[in-house]
Amino acid sequence: MKLILVLTVTIKLAIVSATDTEWWKTALIYQIYPRSFKDSDGDGIGDLTGIKEKLPYLKSTGVDGIWLSPIYLSPMRDFGYDITDYKQIAPEYGTMKDFQELLKEARKLGLRVILDFVPNHTSNESDWFIRSARREPGYEDFYVWADGIVDPERPGEVLPPSNWVSHFRRSMWEYHPGRGQYYLHQFAIGQPDLNYRSQRVQAEMKEVLRFWLDLGVSGFRVDAINKLYEVDPNDYGGVYPDEPLSGISDTDPDDYEYYDHIFTQDLAETYEVVFDWREVLDEYTETHGEYKIMMTEAYTNLFNTILYYGNENRDGAIPFNFIFLEEINKNSTARDIKTTIDKWMTYMPHGRVANWVNGNHDQSRLASRQGPERVDAMNMLALMLPGVALTYQGEEIGMTDGHVSWEDTKDPQACNTDDPINYWKKSRDPSRTPYHWDSSVFAGFTCGVEPWLPVADNYKELNLQVQLRSRRSHYNFYKDVVAVRKTAASKYGDLGILAYTEDILVVTRLLPNARGIVGVINLSNKPQLVDLSSVTLLPKYLKVVASGVNCTQTKGFILLKDYIIVSNNCALLLQTISRCC
Ligand code: NOJ
Numbered sequence: 001m002k003l004i005l006v007l008t009v010t011i012k013l014a015i016v017s018a019t020d021t022e023w024w025k026t027a028l029i030y031q032i033y034p035r036s037f038k039d040s041d042g043d044g045i046g047d048l049t050g051i052k053e054k055l056p057y058l059k060s061t062g063v064d065g066i067w068l069s070p071i072y073l074s075p076m077r078d079f080g081y082d083i084t085d086y087k088q089i090a091p092e093y094g095t096m097k098d099f100q101e102l103l104k105e106a107r108k109l110g111l112r113v114i115l116d117f118v119p120n121h122t123s124n125e126s127d128w129f130i131r132s133a134r135r136e137p138g139y140e141d142f143y144v145w146a147d148g149i150v151d152p153e154r155p156g157e158v159l160p161p162s163n164w165v166s167h168f169r170r171s172m173w174e175y176h177p178g179r180g181q182y183y184l185h186q187f188a189i190g191q192p193d194l195n196y197r198s199q200r201v202q203a204e205m206k207e208v209l210r211f212w213l214d215l216g217v218s219g220f221r222v223d224a225i226n227k228l229y230e231v232d233p234n235d236y237g238g239v240y241p242d243e244p245l246s247g248i249s250d251t252d253p254d255d256y257e258y259y260d261h262i263f264t265q266d267l268a269e270t271y272e273v274v275f276d277w278r279e280v281l282d283e284y285t286e287t288h289g290e291y292k293i294m295m296t297e298a299y300t301n302l303f304n305t306i307l308y309y310g311n312e313n314r315d316g317a318i319p320f321n322f323i324f325l326e327e328i329n330k331n332s333t334a335r336d337i338k339t340t341i342d343k344w345m346t347y348m349p350h351g352r353v354a355n356w357v358n359g360n361h362d363q364s365r366l367a368s369r370q371g372p373e374r375v376d377a378m379n380m381l382a383l384m385l386p387g388v389a390l391t392y393q394g395e396e397i398g399m400t401d402g403h404v405s406w407e408d409t410k411d412p413q414a415c416n417t418d419d420p421i422n423y424w425k426k427s428r429d430p431s432r433t434p435y436h437w438d439s440s441v442f443a444g445f446t447c448g449v450e451p452w453l454p455v456a457d458n459y460k461e462l463n464l465q466v467q468l469r470s471r472r473s474h475y476n477f478y479k480d481v482v483a484v485r486k487t488a489a490s491k492y493g494d495l496g497i498l499a500y501t502e503d504i505l506v507v508t509r510l511l512p513n514a515r516g517i518v519g520v521i522n523l524s525n526k527p528q529l530v531d532l533s534s535v536t537l538l539p540k541y542l543k544v545v546a547s548g549v550n551c552t553q554t555k556g557f558i559l560l561k562d563y564i565i566v567s568n569n570c571a572l573l574l575q576t577i578s579r580c581c
């Protein structure tokens with residue numbers, strides 16, 4: 001009896017001590033846009049088996065986890081962000097068995113799988129929506145329904161409940177003849193917003209989280225979180241109040257930017273829901289032996305963003321750092337970049353985990369946004385700053401935006417412009433073109449029919465295979481920096497940022513013994529001499545551990561800290577060494 005007790009206690013202790021509660025704090029998370037990553041069955045659309053085939057590549061790159069953009073059953077009006085059933089896999093991406101095999105393979109390789117959780121809206125083809133439109137008991141208030149306003153000019157006709165305009169243009173309200181009411185959609189007409197004032201919706205969405213957690217996923221990226229609530233008409237005399245104009249003159253009244261969205265985003269209620277989800281995830285930490293990560297997507301101001309972290313009473317999520325993505329551009333100086341990094345580190349609540357986002361499927365690719373010459377610099381920064389690093393597929397090889405003609409355009413945000421000339425200003429297709437694996441037809445993305453979006457023109461010169469073979473490439477540099485990311489200095493070293501000049505940015509991560517790493521970036525088009533003797537803690541000798549495509553030094557070179565020549569647009573990663581040779 002005694003022995004059994006001792007054994008149970010020991011086993012329990014073993015389980016507890018095996019729980020990995022730290023992995024996420026320094027994780028490198030690689031975003032996969034499944035439709036465009038790798039097609040295994042030749043239908044021109046990427047799929048789960050394609051992703052599984054490429055897991056060894058991601059492992060060898062040094063990635064810790066993959067975040068998959070939505071893989072669920074969907075009519076694909078917004079390419080998976082319009083979900084018919086949260087618990088089924090889209091047939092074009094595979095089956096539940098394929099997903100489980102992907103998970104198994106990932107686990108074998110030590111890679112974690114993170115899913116996209118899309119709580120704000122479903123597809124209008126979802127069973128919930130169909131039932132709600134029919135006013136089936138229990139489902140009546142699953143969505144945001146409202147009566148129209150009687151049109152004073154045309155008696156018998158109704159107008160939308162308010163002037164609210166959707167992200168993808170035109171009214172946020174769509175009339176549903178079956179129900180005789182309008183429903184709200186922050187995005188496409190096919191994406192009705194769920195009603196978070198319904199406790200049943202809240203409960204169902206927690207069940208969705210549990211369903212995937214039970215299967216063994218390591219966490220979620222949460223879509224459009226700040227759109228979860230709109231104001232309650234009961235607080236406004238029973239009506240939905242109109243939103244004021246933003247004052248941005250060069251847009252038209254059908255455009256989202258035309259209005260200031262004070263009633264349809266960032267509502268205080270949102271945060272409590274996130275904290276509740278955090279609790280659901282925390283239920284799994286011990287039983288699954290790992291902390292489950294949650295990252296929230298909200299394009300909003302810094303003040304509203306950092307609230308997602310949580311407070312003294314409740315834990316929250318890692319809010320995506322979009323100032324890193326949005327404020328830094330082609331013309332940013334070293335001082336600008338330092339200011340942006342400092343801003344996040346300053347406003348982030350103490351003890352929370354930072355993160356650095358260089359791109360995603362909604363933004364122009366890093367190499368196009370910032371210029372190909374800044375790819376190494378920005379990748380190195382995201383990878384060497386403290387906290388979580390996020391890489392959107394293709395950034396490790398510096399892929400650029402593809403050209404997608406009006407005829408080939410698929411993104412609803414672009415299609416809704418109805419404008420064959422200016423559609424590209426709204427289009428997210430250019431950053432969603434297929435991944436460039438090699439120089440073969442369709443860049444090795446598919447062996448079958450034409451891909452769902454055209455492959456970018458430059459794939460023959462810019463692809464993974466070419467970069468794997470060349471001595472200096474964005475990929476090889478990226479991989480070298482990722483390897484250094486696994487060291488103690490990169491994980492725990494104190495952060496120092498020095499805007500040496502307008503052109504030179506220096507980032508240090510030093511441990512108490514003054515061991516550590518130094519990133520030196522030259523943003524200019526000419527070589528520069530950098531003297532780091534003012535960084536007193538830094539030892540005299542530094543070894544090159546990663547050298548960007550524009551640098552002259554090779555890996556293994558020893559440099560003196562007071563005499564570092566950095567060629568134009570070069571990003572160098574150096575490690576302290578105690579002795580010269
Ligand atoms: C953000 C997603 O990243 C984007 O692709 C999508 O269109 C909207 N949310 C709506 O789900």
Ligand code: MG
Nearest residue numbers: 193227228229
């Ligand atoms: Mg909403």
